[in-house]
Amino acid sequence: MDTFLQQLVNGLTAGSVYAVVALGYTMVYGIIQLINFAHGEVVMIGAMVAFTIINLLVPTGLPPLAIVLIGAGCAVPICMLVGYAMERLAYRPLRYAPRLAPLITAIGVSIILQHLALMIWSRNILAFPQIIPSQTYFIGGAAITTVQIAILAICLTLMASLAILVYRTPLGTAMRATAQNAQVAGLMGIDINRVIAITFVIGAGLGAVAGVLFGTYYGIAQYTMGSVLGLKAFSAAVLGGIGNIPGAMLGGVLLGLVEALGAGYIGDLTDLCQYGFPLDACEGGGHFILLGSNYQDVFAFVVLILVLVFRPQGLLGERVGDRA
Amino acid sequence: MQQFFDTRKRPWLVWVGFALVGLSLALLPFALAQVGTTWVRITNYAILYVLLALGLNIVVGFAGLLDLGYIAFYAVGAYTYALLASPQFNLHLPFWVILPIGAAVAALFGVALGAPTLKLRGDYLAIVTLGFGEIVRIFLNNLSRPVNITNGPQGITGIDPFKLDGFSFGAYQSFLGLEFSGPIKYYYLLLAVVLGIILVNLRLQNSRVGRAWEAIREDEIAARAMGIDTRNLKLLAFAMGASFGGVAGGMFSAIQGFISPESFVLVESIMVVSMVVLGGMGNIWGVILGAVLLSFVPEILRWTVEPLQHALFGRQLVEPEVIRMLLFGLALVLVMLYRPAGLLPSAVRKRELEERAA
Numbered sequence: 001m002d003t004f005l006q007q008l009v010n011g012l013t014a015g016s017v018y019a020v021v022a023l024g025y026t027m028v029y030g031i032i033q034l035i036n037f038a039h040g041e042v043v044m045i046g047a048m049v050a051f052t053i054i055n056l057l058v059p060t061g062l063p064p065l066a067i068v069l070i071g072a073g074c075a076v077p078i079c080m081l082v083g084y085a086m087e088r089l090a091y092r093p094l095r096y097a098p099r100l101a102p103l104i105t106a107i108g109v110s111i112i113l114q115h116l117a118l119m120i121w122s123r124n125i126l127a128f129p130q131i132i133p134s135q136t137y138f139i140g141g142a143a144i145t146t147v148q149i150a151i152l153a154i155c156l157t158l159m160a161s162l163a164i165l166v167y168r169t170p171l172g173t174a175m176r177a178t179a180q181n182a183q184v185a186g187l188m189g190i191d192i193n194r195v196i197a198i199t200f201v202i203g204a205g206l207g208a209v210a211g212v213l214f215g216t217y218y219g220i221a222q223y224t225m226g227s228v229l230g231l232k233a234f235s236a237a238v239l240g241g242i243g244n245i246p247g248a249m250l251g252g253v254l255l256g257l258v259e260a261l262g263a264g265y266i267g268d269l270t271d272l273c274q275y276g277f278p279l280d281a282c283e284g285g286g287h288f289i290l291l292g293s294n295y296q297d298v299f300a301f302v303v304l305i306l307v308l309v310f311r312p313q314g315l316l317g318e319r320v321g322d323r324a
Numbered sequence: 325m326q327q328f329f330d331t332r333k334r335p336w337l338v339w340v341g342f343a344l345v346g347l348s349l350a351l352l353p354f355a356l357a358q359v360g361t362t363w364v365r366i367t368n369y370a371i372l373y374v375l376l377a378l379g380l381n382i383v384v385g386f387a388g389l390l391d392l393g394y395i396a397f398y399a400v401g402a403y404t405y406a407l408l409a410s411p412q413f414n415l416h417l418p419f420w421v422i423l424p425i426g427a428a429v430a431a432l433f434g435v436a437l438g439a440p441t442l443k444l445r446g447d448y449l450a451i452v453t454l455g456f457g458e459i460v461r462i463f464l465n466n467l468s469r470p471v472n473i474t475n476g477p478q479g480i481t482g483i484d485p486f487k488l489d490g491f492s493f494g495a496y497q498s499f500l501g502l503e504f505s506g507p508i509k510y511y512y513l514l515l516a517v518v519l520g521i522i523l524v525n526l527r528l529q530n531s532r533v534g535r536a537w538e539a540i541r542e543d544e545i546a547a548r549a550m551g552i553d554t555r556n557l558k559l560l561a562f563a564m565g566a567s568f569g570g571v572a573g574g575m576f577s578a579i580q581g582f583i584s585p586e587s588f589v590l591v592e593s594i595m596v597v598s599m600v601v602l603g604g605m606g607n608i609w610g611v612i613l614g615a616v617l618l619s620f621v622p623e624i625l626r627w628t629v630e631p632l633q634h635a636l637f638g639r640q641l642v643e644p645e646v647i648r649m650l651l652f653g654l655a656l657v658l659v660m661l662y663r664p665a666g667l668l669p670s671a672v673r674k675r676e677l678e679e680r681a682a
Contacts, residue, residue: 035451089657093661097660100390102660103450104598104601105657105660107653108598111650111656112653115649118646119650227590238448238451242448289469291466294465295466297462298458302459305440308441
C-alpha cells in the first residue's frame with residue numbers, strides 16, 4: 001500500500017509536468033495540425049536558462065524564492081521568443097505545403113536548438129543548487145516534499161489559467177475558431193497569423209515553466225533532456241486526444257501515473273519465481289525478475305500504442321473538424 | 325551539342341553512359357583509398373544509408389505511411405546477425421544463411437508493427453512507429469538480465485565478417501597487382517546489393533503493387549473502392565521496407581564487427597527520414613541523392629571545419645560535431661522552405677504541389 005501511495009504521489013508530480021508540456025504540443029497541433037517536434041527543446045532551453053541564472057544569483061544571498069522566480073522570469077520570455085522565431089521562420093512559410101514538409105523543418109529546428117544549447121552550455125549537467133529548504137510531509141505513509149507540492153500547485157494553476165484563456169476570453173475564442181477552420185475564421189476578421197503566433201508563444205511560455213519545474217524536481221538540467229521529455233509529453237497529448245486541451249491535461253497526468261506505478265510494480269509482477277517456475281535462481285527465496293524498473297520508459301509508449309489501437313482518437317477524442 | 329546527345333537518335337549513347345557510371349563506381353574505392361581508407365569506410369556507410377533510405381522509401385514514399393521508428397528494423401537485422409555469428413552464443417553461421425533470416429525476422433517485426441496500426445492516420449502512425457523504435461532500443465539495452473541475450477549497453481563484440489570458403493571480406497588481399505583492403509571488398513559487396521535493391525525498387529514502382537501503393541497514398545478510401553486490398557498491401561509495404569532494413573542491419577553488423585544499442589537511437593531514424601524527404605519522397609534517384617548527400621556532406625564538414633577553426637582562431641572554438649549537426653538542422657529547414665517536395669521530387673508529388681499552389 002505504501003508503494004502504491006508513494007508512486008501515486010510521484011506519478012502525479014511528474015504527470016502534471018508532462019501535462020503542461022503536452023499542452024504546448026496539443027495547442028499547436030489543434031491549430032495548424034503540426035507536430036512541433038522542437039517543443040521539447042524549448043522546454044530544455046527554459047530549464048537551462050533558468051538554471052544558469054539561478055546559479056549566478058545564489059552568491060548574492062537573495063531569498064531563495066526570489067532567485068527561482070527571477071530565473072523562471074528570464075526563461076519564460078526567452079522561450080517565448082524562441083517559440084515565436086521558429087513559427088515565423090520555419091513553419092509559417094510552409095503553412096500550405098504538404099504536411100511532411102513542416103514536420104521535417106520541425107525536426108531540423110529541434111536539431112538546431114539542441115546543438116545551440118550544446119554550444120552554449122557544453123555537455124555539462126547543470127545542477128539545481130540546494131537553496132530551497134525541502135521539507136517532507138507524510139500523508140498516509142507516502143512522503144511528499146515541498147517541491148512536489150509546489151510543482152503540483154503551479155501546474156494546476158497554469159492549466160486552470162490556460163483553460164480560462166481558451167474558453168472564456170476573446171483571444172481564446174479566436175484560437176478555437178482558427179482551429180476549427182482557419183479560412184472562415186479569417187473571413188470573420190480574425191488575424192490568423194497573429195493567433196497562430198500567439199499560440200506558439202503561449203505554448204513556449206508554458207514549456208519554459210515546465211522545464212524549470214522538471215529540472216527542479218530531478219535536480220539537474222542537460223542539453224539532452226528535451227527529447228525524451230518532449231516525446232513523453234507528445235505521447236500524453238495523443239493519449240488524451242491530440243488538439244484537445246483537457247485531453248492533454250488528462251493524458252499527462254495519466255501517463256505520469258502509469259509510468260510511476262508501472263515502474264513500481266513491474267519487477268514484482270514479472271518475478272517468475274512467485275509463479276512457481278522451477279528455476280535455479282529461485283532456490284532459497286531468490287528472484288528471477290523478467291522486466292525490471294529500467295523498462296520505465298517503455299510504459300509511456302506501450303500505453304500510447306494500446307490506446308491508439310483501441311481508441312484511435314485518444315481518450316477524450318480529438319478536435320472535430322479535422323476529418324474533412 | 326544537345327542534338328548529339330539525343331538518345332532517341334543514338335541509342336548506344338545510353339550504354340556509353342551506363343559504362344561510364346559503372347566504371348567510375350568500380351574505380352571509386354581505389355581513388356578514395358588514395359585519400360585514405362577512412363573515406364572508403366565512409367562510402368560504405370553511405371551505401372548502407374542508401375539501402376536504408378530505399379527501404380524506408382517503400383513505406384514512406386510509395387505507400388505514404390510515415391515511419392519514424394525505421395531504425396528498429398535495422399537494429400533487428402543487426403542483432404540477428406550478431407547473435408548468430410559471434411561468440412555471444414558461440415554460433416557462427418555463414419552469412420548467406422543469416423542475411424535471409426535477418427530479413428525475415430525484420431519483416432516479421434514490420435508486420436507486427438503494421439498490423440495493429442493499420443487504421444491509424446498520418447501523425448498518429450508517426451508517433452506510434454516512433455514509440456515502437458524506442459521500445460525496441462530499450463529492450464536491446466535491457467535484455468542482458470535475467471538472461472543475457474543482447475549484452476545490454478555494452479553491445480556485442482567479435483562479430484564474424486562475411487566469409488565464403490576461406491575468402492574473408494574482412495581481410496586484406498592482393499589480387500592482379502591491386503591491393504584489396506577489407507573496406508574495398510565490402511564496398512563491392514555493398515554496391516552489388518544496393519544495385520540489386522535499386523533494380524527491385526524500380527521494377528516495384530511501376531508494378532501492380534507499386535501502383536496500388538501509390539493509390540493508397542493518394543486516397544485510401546478511393547483505393548479501397550477500386551478493389552485494392554489496402555490491408556494486405558499496407559502490411560506488405562511494412563514488411564518489405566523492414567526486410568531491406570534488416571539486410572542493411574546484418575551487413576552493418578558484419579562490417580562493423582561490433583554493435584550496441586547506441587547505434588540505433590531515434591536520431592538515426594530521423595536521419596533516414598530526412599534523407600528520404602530531402603531527396604524527394606517516392607523518387608528512387610532522389611532518395612539515393614538524399615542519402616549520399618546527408619552521409620557525405622557532414623563527413624566533409626567534419627574534416628574541414630576543424631582545420632579551418634585552427635587556421636582562423638588558432639584553437640578549436642566549437643566541436644566539429646556540433647557544427648556538423650547545426651548545419652544539418654539548418655539544411656533540413658532550408659531545403660524544406662525552398663523545395664518542400666525534396667531536391668529531386670517525384671513526378672506525382674510535383675504535380676500535386678503545383679495543383680495545390682494553383
